[in-house]
Amino acid sequence: MENKHDIWVQMGRSAGDLEGVFEFDGETGYFYLHKISGEPDRKIISAIHIISGAPDFNEDDITIRWSADERMVGLFVRSELWAAAKPEQNMVAIARHRRSQLFPRKLSQYSNVDVRNNCH
Numbered sequence: 001m002e003n004k005h006d007i008w009v010q011m012g013r014s015a016g017d018l019e020g021v022f023e024f025d026g027e028t029g030y031f032y033l034h035k036i037s038g039e040p041d042r043k044i045i046s047a048i049h050i051i052s053g054a055p056d057f058n059e060d061d062i063t064i065r066w067s068a069d070e071r072m073v074g075l076f077v078r079s080e081l082w083a084a085a086k087p088e089q090n091m092v093a094i095a096r097h098r099r100s101q102l103f104p105r106k107l108s109q110y111s112n113v114d115v116r117n118n119c120h
Contacts, residue, residue: 005054011064011073012036018045018087020064020073028052031075031083048083050075 007024017037023030029051034042063076074084 007055007059007062009059009062009064010034011066013066013070013073013087015070018073020066020075020085022050022062022064022075024051024055029055031085033073033085033087045087046085050083 005024005026007022007029010019010021012019015037017035019034019036019042021032021034021042023032028049030047031050032047033045035045036042057077061078063079064073065076066073071088072084072086075082
């Protein structure tokens with residue numbers, strides 16, 4: 001049975017091969033990079049732990065965006081970058097608590113497409 005506090009937000013790359021996903025199962029939240037093409041099920045390429053316990057945000061606060069060149073995908077909470085992934089390098093980094101030069105921190109540097117899928 002799905003917990004009423006579950007959150008699932010995903011955003012695929014335009015090539016249809018990868019997607020960034022934030023999942024909160026009611027207890028723990030992760031940001032995943034999934035391979036979606038050529039696989040019968042989603043294959044997790046990389047993952048990073050984002051939160052344990054009750055979040056101070058809800059699904060409407062979350063945006064996943066790909067950079068304009070689609071070489072990076074970012075997890076934003078209230079327009080603030082919390083984590084990002086570089087698929088070609090199998091790299092995921094958390095950005096919320098440290099300033100990383102690896103990933104653009106401004107929401108405007110990511111594409112404006114925002115797709116949400118509430119199916120789990």
